[in-house]
Amino acid sequence: MTDTAEFPPDDEHEHPTGQTGWLSPEEIAAVRAQLPLVYVDAVPVRVDDSGDVVSVGLLLRASPLGSMTRALVTGRVLYHERVRDALLRHIEKDLGPVALPQVPASPQPFTVAEYFPTPGITPFHDPRQHAISLAYVVPVNGDCRPQQNALDLAWLTPEEVCSDTVQAEMVNGQGALVRQAMAYVGRLD
Amino acid sequence: MTDTAEFPPDDEHEHPTGQTGWLSPEEIAAVRAQLPLVYVDAVPVRVDDSGDVVSVGLLLRASPLGSMTRALVTGRVLYHERVRDALLRHIEKDLGPVALPQVPASPQPFTVAEYFPTPGITPFHDPRQHAISLAYVVPVNGDCRPQQNALDLAWLTPEEVCSDTVQAEMVNGQGALVRQAMAYVGRLD
Amino acid sequence: MTDTAEFPPDDEHEHPTGQTGWLSPEEIAAVRAQLPLVYVDAVPVRVDDSGDVVSVGLLLRASPLGSMTRALVTGRVLYHERVRDALLRHIEKDLGPVALPQVPASPQPFTVAEYFPTPGITPFHDPRQHAISLAYVVPVNGDCRPQQNALDLAWLTPEEVCSDTVQAEMVNGQGALVRQAMAYVGRLD
Amino acid sequence: MTDTAEFPPDDEHEHPTGQTGWLSPEEIAAVRAQLPLVYVDAVPVRVDDSGDVVSVGLLLRASPLGSMTRALVTGRVLYHERVRDALLRHIEKDLGPVALPQVPASPQPFTVAEYFPTPGITPFHDPRQHAISLAYVVPVNGDCRPQQNALDLAWLTPEEVCSDTVQAEMVNGQGALVRQAMAYVGRLD
Numbered sequence: 001m002t003d004t005a006e007f008p009p010d011d012e013h014e015h016p017t018g019q020t021g022w023l024s025p026e027e028i029a030a031v032r033a034q035l036p037l038v039y040v041d042a043v044p045v046r047v048d049d050s051g052d053v054v055s056v057g058l059l060l061r062a063s064p065l066g067s068m069t070r071a072l073v074t075g076r077v078l079y080h081e082r083v084r085d086a087l088l089r090h091i092e093k094d095l096g097p098v099a100l101p102q103v104p105a106s107p108q109p110f111t112v113a114e115y116f117p118t119p120g121i122t123p124f125h126d127p128r129q130h131a132i133s134l135a136y137v138v139p140v141n142g143d144c145r146p147q148q149n150a151l152d153l154a155w156l157t158p159e160e161v162c163s164d165t166v167q168a169e170m171v172n173g174q175g176a177l178v179r180q181a182m183a184y185v186g187r188l189d
Numbered sequence: 190m191t192d193t194a195e196f197p198p199d200d201e202h203e204h205p206t207g208q209t210g211w212l213s214p215e216e217i218a219a220v221r222a223q224l225p226l227v228y229v230d231a232v233p234v235r236v237d238d239s240g241d242v243v244s245v246g247l248l249l250r251a252s253p254l255g256s257m258t259r260a261l262v263t264g265r266v267l268y269h270e271r272v273r274d275a276l277l278r279h280i281e282k283d284l285g286p287v288a289l290p291q292v293p294a295s296p297q298p299f300t301v302a303e304y305f306p307t308p309g310i311t312p313f314h315d316p317r318q319h320a321i322s323l324a325y326v327v328p329v330n331g332d333c334r335p336q337q338n339a340l341d342l343a344w345l346t347p348e349e350v351c352s353d354t355v356q357a358e359m360v361n362g363q364g365a366l367v368r369q370a371m372a373y374v375g376r377l378d
Numbered sequence: 379m380t381d382t383a384e385f386p387p388d389d390e391h392e393h394p395t396g397q398t399g400w401l402s403p404e405e406i407a408a409v410r411a412q413l414p415l416v417y418v419d420a421v422p423v424r425v426d427d428s429g430d431v432v433s434v435g436l437l438l439r440a441s442p443l444g445s446m447t448r449a450l451v452t453g454r455v456l457y458h459e460r461v462r463d464a465l466l467r468h469i470e471k472d473l474g475p476v477a478l479p480q481v482p483a484s485p486q487p488f489t490v491a492e493y494f495p496t497p498g499i500t501p502f503h504d505p506r507q508h509a510i511s512l513a514y515v516v517p518v519n520g521d522c523r524p525q526q527n528a529l530d531l532a533w534l535t536p537e538e539v540c541s542d543t544v545q546a547e548m549v550n551g552q553g554a555l556v557r558q559a560m561a562y563v564g565r566l567d
Numbered sequence: 568m569t570d571t572a573e574f575p576p577d578d579e580h581e582h583p584t585g586q587t588g589w590l591s592p593e594e595i596a597a598v599r600a601q602l603p604l605v606y607v608d609a610v611p612v613r614v615d616d617s618g619d620v621v622s623v624g625l626l627l628r629a630s631p632l633g634s635m636t637r638a639l640v641t642g643r644v645l646y647h648e649r650v651r652d653a654l655l656r657h658i659e660k661d662l663g664p665v666a667l668p669q670v671p672a673s674p675q676p677f678t679v680a681e682y683f684p685t686p687g688i689t690p691f692h693d694p695r696q697h698a699i700s701l702a703y704v705v706p707v708n709g710d711c712r713p714q715q716n717a718l719d720l721a722w723l724t725p726e727e728v729c730s731d732t733v734q735a736e737m738v739n740g741q742g743a744l745v746r747q748a749m750a751y752v753g754r755l756d
Contacts, residue, residue, distance in 0.1 A: 180753075184486065295704065486678055
């Protein structure tokens with residue numbers, strides 16, 4: 001989960017069906033306190049010719065308090081949007097329009113990350129809301145550039161993303177999630 | 190998805206954190222038209238000693254129009270509820286308190302069923318809402334009895350649930366979902 | 379499993395470590411009667427920009443008895459060969475050198491097909507041997523041409539490969555396997 | 568992989584089809600140098616009522632050199648044996664006849680561990696042979712007792728099995744495999 005307020009821009013500018021009449025800020029706050037929201041988490045990777053993961057892309061962001069954190073591509077699934085279209089949209093939003101992501105052919109995620117507003121129930125935490133996130137490993141072939149609120153995009157080896165140093169720079173359980181992804185691709189350090 | 194109005198009872202009677210102040214009916218209608226909701230689908234099965242599926246439990250329900258349909262265990266994930274607790278709760282709701290379900294150790298679903306209000310986008314359809322459902326095969330060992338709005342619970346072989354006759358009795362794409370489940374357990378007819 | 383004698387050519391011509399001293403024909407026959415062999419099955423697919431499967435590639439082969447059968451890409455994993463390298467090798471062998479396959483980043487297969495020499499134990503059958511096959515869906519982006527003993531390569535829609543007509547042209551349980559693959563990618567008819 | 572010579576006893580005493588005429592020791596050595604063998608790895612776990620993993624069972628063995636190692640349940644798949652029957656057989660062999668394992672309904676393993684005789688190709692290593700192992704998490708409900716060549720069976724928490732201390736007691740990559748299993752069940756420390 002990012003620390004930025006991802007909710008309203010999504011709805012105002014990107015609603016795929018162009019509907020008006022979105023919930024008011026008060027209604028959004030009410031929904032967030034009453035319903036789990038559907039998210040996707042994408043772990044962008046570079047693979048070699050045999051499909052083996054050689055590096056993982058992590059976004060560098062400044063938190064509201066000024067510290068630096070590393071983050072996965074993540075975001076909400078909108079009304080009437082397919083999960084695979086949400087993945088594509090958020091990857092383009094974070095890595096740019098020519099990342100050439102290979103969205104998996106199967107909808108089966110490698111895990112479901114349950115971000116609770118209360119810490120400690122699962123490894124995942126989101127102080128704003130209860131988010132249930134479908135997590136996918138997504139190879140990207142094209143040119144990736146950090147967009148908008150990301151300061152940088154770093155390509156790290158599987159060993160590096162599992163290292164204590166990088167893990168300490170990830171928040172809300174995304175460090176655990178990227179290690180789960182490395183386990184899934186057989187590259188857990 | 191069931192044809193019964195599952196939404197309000199869930200919230201009024203079963204909210205796990207005991208919160209009051211749930212959304213009003215108008216707000217529920219607004220949410221349903223604006224956000225995808227998180228569901229679980231459980232395919233209850235009987236397995237033999239080696240874990241091989243021998244039968245599948247389907248609920249028999251009367252639709253509002255009086256026709257008979259067969260359905261899986263399904264229902265919404267509530268705010269602050271873990272996916273595995275939602276699975277348990279809905280299995281108990283539909284199969285009774287002594288079904289002894291073996292909820293999978295892994296949160297990885299065998300598929301994600303995307304029920305759209307518009308038919309034809311995916312194999313799954315829910316005229317009331319956009320529901321994103323995490324689907325699991327759940328072995329049950331105990332005594333199962335249909336509850337409340339189900340007329341019967343039938344245990345059918347994998348071949349029977351994939352037959353044209355039974356498939357024709359399932360609605361909203363659940364026929365496809367149960368065949369996906371049989372494919373996952375290696376028992377697709 | 380193909381009807382062609384895939385075993386010796388693999389070993390004589392393609393052994394990845396260049397070892398000599400391979401088993402004699404008598405020893406091969408003995409091994410085949412005593413040990414399960416490791417295979418891979420690849421379901422070659424074309425996907426759209428969002429990763430959704432649009433067509434499936436099936437090879438057309440003439441059986442020894444002269445009938446036509448449709449088949450997946452399949453073959454043995456060699457000594458000291460990684461599963462992902464075996465996938466690449468067999469895809470190149472059957473679809474040519476510029477198919478540009480996207481071998482999955484994860485070693486988790488969508489299923490394990492157990493081909494028994496005795497029919498009826500599983501949906502899969504191989505009269506020659508007991509083969510345990512790791513099955514993967516593999517998107518291919520490049521130009522595919524049938525090689526050597528295949529007469530043609532046909533790209534069929536998910537609906538077509540699940541149709542009775544095409545299913546009747548597949549042998550040894552590969553019809554069931556391709557339907558399992560379509561279930562896995564959410565495209566089971 | 569265990570350090571004990573698991574190959575001949577399997578074949579002499581437990582061959583499921585009762586066939587005689589097994590390969591001679593020389594032939595076994597030849598096969599091991601020429602073909603990958605099919606194995607299963609089982610991660611025995613205790614789960615709570617909601618399916619969440621609470622502990623992992625590790626066998627304590629003395630290596631030929633006298634050091635103590637912790638190991639998973641592992642062993643070969645025999646000719647004409649189903650993978651799920653091999654899992655059951657090896658769990659009974661290592662945990663006793665009343666462990667009451669819940670073999671997964673699906674043949675899809677959580678990963679495929681490729682044990683190479685050469686270290687460094689994958690995280691897995693078996694100096695004796697090239698083994699391709701299908702890995703499953705298997706909840707056990709019954710009474711488990713270490714059998715034959717195991718000195719003890721310890722039930723450790725997910726955090727403990729991922730700790731440096733326990734990881735250092737596991738060999739041939741099984742430490743990585745048990746962490747992959749914990750990632751799969753959402754309990755990676």
